Amino acid sequence: DAKTTQPPSMDCAEGRAANLPCNHSTISGNEYVYWYRQIHSQGPQYIIHGLKNNETNEMASLIITEDRKSSTLILPHATLRDTAVYYCIVRVSGNTPLVFGKGTRLSVIA
Amino acid sequence: GAVVSQHPSWVICKSGTSVKIECRSLDFQATTMFWYRQFPKQSLMLMATSNEGSKATYEQGVEKDKFLINHASLTLSTLTVTSAHPEDSSFYICSARGRDPSLGTQYFGPGTRLTVL
Numbered sequence: 001d002a003k004t005t006q007p008p009s010m011d012c013a014e015g016r017a018a019n020l021p022c023n024h025s026t027i028s029g030n031e032y033v034y035w036y037r038q039i040h041s042q043g044p045q046y047i048i049h050g051l052k053n054n055e056t057n058e059m060a061s062l063i064i065t066e067d068r069k070s071s072t073l074i075l076p077h078a079t080l081r082d083t084a085v086y087y088c089i090v091r092v093s094g095n096t097p098l099v100f101g102k103g104t105r106l107s108v109i110a
Numbered sequence: 111g112a113v114v115s116q117h118p119s120w121v122i123c124k125s126g127t128s129v130k131i132e133c134r135s136l137d138f139q140a141t142t143m144f145w146y147r148q149f150p151k152q153s154l155m156l157m158a159t160s161n162e163g164s165k166a167t168y169e170q171g172v173e174k175d176k177f178l179i180n181h182a183s184l185t186l187s188t189l190t191v192t193s194a195h196p197e198d199s200s201f202y203i204c205s206a207r208g209r210d211p212s213l214g215t216q217y218f219g220p221g222t223r224l225t226v227l
Contacts, residue, residue, distance in 0.1 A: 034215075036218075038154075041201070041221070041223075042220055042221060043114075043116075043203045043205075043218035043219050043220045043221045044154070044203070044205075044218045045218070046112075046215055046216070046217060046218075049215065087153075097144050097156055097159055097205075097216070098144075098156075098205070098216050099156060100146075100153045100154040100155075101153060102153050103153065
Protein backbone atom coordinates (compact mmCIF):
# COMPACT_ATOMS: atom_id res chain seq x y z
CA ASP A 1 0.00 0.00 0.00
CA ALA A 2 1.11 3.53 -0.74
CA LYS A 3 2.41 5.36 2.31
CA THR A 4 1.63 8.83 1.00
CA THR A 5 -1.39 11.07 0.67
CA GLN A 6 -1.70 13.54 -2.18
CA PRO A 7 -4.57 15.71 -3.41
CA PRO A 8 -6.20 14.07 -6.43
CA SER A 9 -5.94 17.13 -8.64
CA MET A 10 -4.57 20.67 -8.86
CA ASP A 11 -4.58 23.50 -11.36
CA CYS A 12 -1.78 25.95 -11.97
CA ALA A 13 -1.51 28.95 -14.26
CA GLU A 14 1.20 28.79 -16.88
CA GLY A 15 4.34 30.61 -15.75
CA ARG A 16 3.45 30.41 -12.08
CA ALA A 17 5.02 28.11 -9.53
CA ALA A 18 3.27 24.79 -8.98
CA ASN A 19 3.45 23.57 -5.39
CA LEU A 20 2.44 19.93 -4.99
CA PRO A 21 2.02 18.70 -1.41
CA CYS A 22 2.51 15.21 -0.07
CA ASN A 23 1.85 13.79 3.37
CA HIS A 24 3.93 10.88 4.60
CA SER A 25 3.33 10.89 8.34
CA THR A 26 4.50 7.29 8.87
CA ILE A 27 7.82 7.70 7.09
CA SER A 28 10.73 5.85 8.67
CA GLY A 29 14.16 7.31 9.31
CA ASN A 30 15.77 5.42 6.45
CA GLU A 31 13.07 6.10 3.85
CA TYR A 32 13.60 8.53 1.03
CA VAL A 33 10.97 10.69 -0.63
CA TYR A 34 10.84 10.24 -4.42
CA TRP A 35 8.87 12.22 -6.96
CA TYR A 36 7.98 10.97 -10.41
CA ARG A 37 5.56 12.23 -13.01
CA GLN A 38 3.67 10.50 -15.78
CA ILE A 39 2.58 12.36 -18.85
CA HIS A 40 -0.37 10.76 -20.59
CA SER A 41 0.43 7.39 -22.22
CA GLN A 42 4.12 7.53 -21.30
CA GLY A 43 6.29 5.85 -18.70
CA PRO A 44 6.96 7.67 -15.42
CA GLN A 45 9.77 10.21 -15.41
CA TYR A 46 12.07 10.64 -12.42
CA ILE A 47 12.03 14.17 -11.03
CA ILE A 48 13.88 14.34 -7.73
CA HIS A 49 14.37 12.60 -4.39
CA GLY A 50 15.58 13.46 -0.91
CA LEU A 51 16.07 12.13 2.59
CA LYS A 52 15.82 15.11 4.92
CA ASN A 53 17.53 18.06 3.31
CA ASN A 54 15.87 20.21 0.69
CA GLU A 55 16.97 19.32 -2.82
CA THR A 56 17.00 21.21 -6.11
CA ASN A 57 17.78 20.17 -9.65
CA GLU A 58 17.09 21.47 -13.12
CA MET A 59 13.51 20.26 -13.00
CA ALA A 60 12.25 21.06 -9.53
CA SER A 61 12.83 21.71 -5.87
CA LEU A 62 11.89 19.38 -3.05
CA ILE A 63 11.11 20.84 0.35
CA ILE A 64 10.91 18.34 3.23
CA THR A 65 9.60 19.47 6.60
CA GLU A 66 11.87 19.13 9.59
CA ASP A 67 9.80 16.28 11.06
CA ARG A 68 9.82 14.66 7.57
CA LYS A 69 6.09 14.01 7.76
CA SER A 70 5.35 16.00 4.64
CA SER A 71 7.03 17.45 1.61
CA THR A 72 6.33 19.79 -1.28
CA LEU A 73 7.47 19.52 -4.86
CA ILE A 74 7.93 22.90 -6.49
CA LEU A 75 7.96 23.47 -10.23
CA PRO A 76 9.19 27.09 -10.31
CA HIS A 77 7.70 28.15 -13.65
CA ALA A 78 5.06 25.70 -14.81
CA THR A 79 4.52 25.21 -18.54
CA LEU A 80 1.79 23.39 -20.42
CA ARG A 81 4.20 20.47 -20.85
CA ASP A 82 4.23 20.00 -17.08
CA THR A 83 0.63 18.77 -17.20
CA ALA A 84 0.89 15.24 -15.82
CA VAL A 85 0.15 12.97 -12.86
CA TYR A 86 2.73 13.53 -10.13
CA TYR A 87 3.55 10.69 -7.76
CA CYS A 88 5.13 11.10 -4.34
CA ILE A 89 6.65 7.82 -3.12
CA VAL A 90 8.52 6.91 0.03
CA ARG A 91 10.85 3.96 0.08
CA VAL A 92 14.06 2.66 1.51
CA SER A 93 16.88 3.20 -0.94
CA GLY A 94 18.24 -0.09 -2.11
CA ASN A 95 16.41 -3.15 -3.27
CA THR A 96 12.74 -2.35 -2.73
CA PRO A 97 10.69 -1.37 -5.78
CA LEU A 98 8.67 1.79 -6.15
CA VAL A 99 5.03 1.40 -5.16
CA PHE A 100 2.74 3.95 -6.78
CA GLY A 101 -0.29 5.57 -5.19
CA LYS A 102 -2.89 7.56 -7.06
CA GLY A 103 -0.84 10.73 -7.39
CA THR A 104 -1.92 14.29 -8.14
CA ARG A 105 -3.17 15.23 -11.57
CA LEU A 106 -1.66 18.66 -12.27
CA SER A 107 -3.26 20.70 -15.02
CA VAL A 108 -1.31 23.72 -16.20
CA ILE A 109 -3.65 26.25 -17.71
CA ALA A 110 -2.71 28.88 -20.27
CA GLY B 111 21.86 9.15 -19.30
CA ALA B 112 19.69 6.42 -17.72
CA VAL B 113 17.59 5.62 -20.76
CA VAL B 114 15.28 2.63 -20.84
CA SER B 115 13.66 1.48 -24.06
CA GLN B 116 10.79 -0.89 -24.74
CA HIS B 117 9.76 -2.71 -27.85
CA PRO B 118 7.20 -2.78 -29.27
CA SER B 119 5.48 0.44 -28.26
CA TRP B 120 2.13 -1.09 -29.07
CA VAL B 121 0.86 -4.50 -30.14
CA ILE B 122 -2.48 -5.97 -31.12
CA CYS B 123 -2.92 -9.72 -30.96
CA LYS B 124 -5.61 -12.35 -31.13
CA SER B 125 -6.86 -14.09 -28.02
CA GLY B 126 -4.84 -17.19 -27.22
CA THR B 127 -1.58 -16.02 -28.74
CA SER B 128 1.60 -15.08 -26.88
CA VAL B 129 3.26 -11.69 -26.94
CA LYS B 130 6.83 -10.80 -25.99
CA ILE B 131 7.83 -7.36 -24.79
CA GLU B 132 11.48 -6.33 -24.58
CA CYS B 133 12.98 -3.88 -22.12
CA ARG B 134 16.52 -2.59 -22.53
CA SER B 135 18.71 -0.29 -20.47
CA LEU B 136 20.65 1.61 -23.10
CA ASP B 137 23.40 3.36 -21.17
CA PHE B 138 23.71 1.57 -17.87
CA GLN B 139 23.78 -1.92 -16.47
CA ALA B 140 20.48 -2.84 -14.88
CA THR B 141 21.02 -5.33 -12.10
CA THR B 142 17.33 -5.19 -11.23
CA MET B 143 14.36 -4.75 -13.52
CA PHE B 144 10.72 -4.34 -12.67
CA TRP B 145 7.54 -4.87 -14.64
CA TYR B 146 4.40 -2.85 -14.02
CA ARG B 147 1.03 -2.71 -15.70
CA GLN B 148 -1.47 0.08 -15.78
CA PHE B 149 -5.16 -0.12 -16.60
CA PRO B 150 -7.01 2.97 -17.85
CA LYS B 151 -7.42 5.72 -15.26
CA GLN B 152 -5.52 3.67 -12.67
CA SER B 153 -2.07 3.86 -11.18
CA LEU B 154 0.86 1.59 -11.93
CA MET B 155 0.74 -1.85 -10.35
CA LEU B 156 3.95 -3.77 -9.75
CA MET B 157 3.87 -7.21 -11.34
CA ALA B 158 7.32 -8.62 -10.69
CA THR B 159 10.93 -7.92 -9.84
CA SER B 160 13.81 -9.63 -11.56
CA ASN B 161 17.52 -9.67 -10.84
CA GLU B 162 19.96 -10.51 -13.59
CA GLY B 163 20.55 -14.24 -13.80
CA SER B 164 17.92 -15.27 -11.29
CA LYS B 165 14.22 -16.05 -11.30
CA ALA B 166 11.72 -13.26 -11.05
CA THR B 167 9.75 -12.56 -7.89
CA TYR B 168 6.08 -12.06 -8.63
CA GLU B 169 3.61 -9.94 -6.68
CA GLN B 170 0.61 -11.58 -5.11
CA GLY B 171 -2.09 -12.28 -7.65
CA VAL B 172 0.21 -12.23 -10.68
CA GLU B 173 0.39 -15.60 -12.41
CA LYS B 174 4.01 -16.52 -13.03
CA ASP B 175 3.09 -19.11 -15.66
CA LYS B 176 1.14 -16.54 -17.61
CA PHE B 177 3.61 -13.67 -17.37
CA LEU B 178 7.03 -15.12 -18.12
CA ILE B 179 9.94 -12.87 -17.25
CA ASN B 180 13.51 -13.42 -18.38
CA HIS B 181 16.38 -11.21 -17.27
CA ALA B 182 19.25 -12.92 -19.04
CA SER B 183 21.66 -9.98 -19.25
CA LEU B 184 22.40 -6.70 -17.51
CA THR B 185 20.74 -4.74 -20.29
CA LEU B 186 17.77 -6.85 -21.35
CA SER B 187 14.63 -8.20 -19.74
CA THR B 188 11.64 -9.69 -21.52
CA LEU B 189 8.04 -10.16 -20.49
CA THR B 190 6.03 -12.77 -22.36
CA VAL B 191 2.28 -12.76 -21.97
CA THR B 192 1.25 -16.31 -22.74
CA SER B 193 -2.16 -17.25 -24.06
CA ALA B 194 -3.28 -13.65 -23.92
CA HIS B 195 -6.93 -12.81 -23.33
CA PRO B 196 -8.82 -9.53 -23.62
CA GLU B 197 -8.52 -8.93 -19.87
CA ASP B 198 -4.73 -8.82 -20.32
CA SER B 199 -5.10 -5.70 -22.45
CA SER B 200 -3.17 -3.04 -20.59
CA PHE B 201 -0.22 -0.67 -20.63
CA TYR B 202 2.91 -2.57 -19.64
CA ILE B 203 5.85 -0.57 -18.34
CA CYS B 204 9.31 -1.79 -17.42
CA SER B 205 11.72 -0.11 -15.06
CA ALA B 206 15.40 -0.61 -14.41
CA ARG B 207 17.77 0.17 -11.61
CA GLY B 208 21.54 0.30 -11.81
CA ARG B 209 24.25 -1.53 -9.99
CA ASP B 210 24.63 0.85 -7.05
CA PRO B 211 21.73 0.09 -4.68
CA SER B 212 22.46 3.14 -2.59
CA LEU B 213 21.23 5.32 -5.40
CA GLY B 214 17.95 3.49 -5.67
CA THR B 215 16.57 5.48 -8.56
CA GLN B 216 14.41 3.55 -10.96
CA TYR B 217 14.19 4.62 -14.58
CA PHE B 218 11.19 3.74 -16.67
CA GLY B 219 10.63 2.73 -20.25
CA PRO B 220 8.03 4.43 -22.46
CA GLY B 221 5.57 1.55 -22.05
CA THR B 222 3.93 -0.99 -24.35
CA ARG B 223 0.22 -0.87 -25.03
CA LEU B 224 -1.17 -4.38 -25.48
CA THR B 225 -4.59 -4.90 -26.99
CA VAL B 226 -5.94 -8.45 -27.12
CA LEU B 227 -8.87 -8.99 -29.46
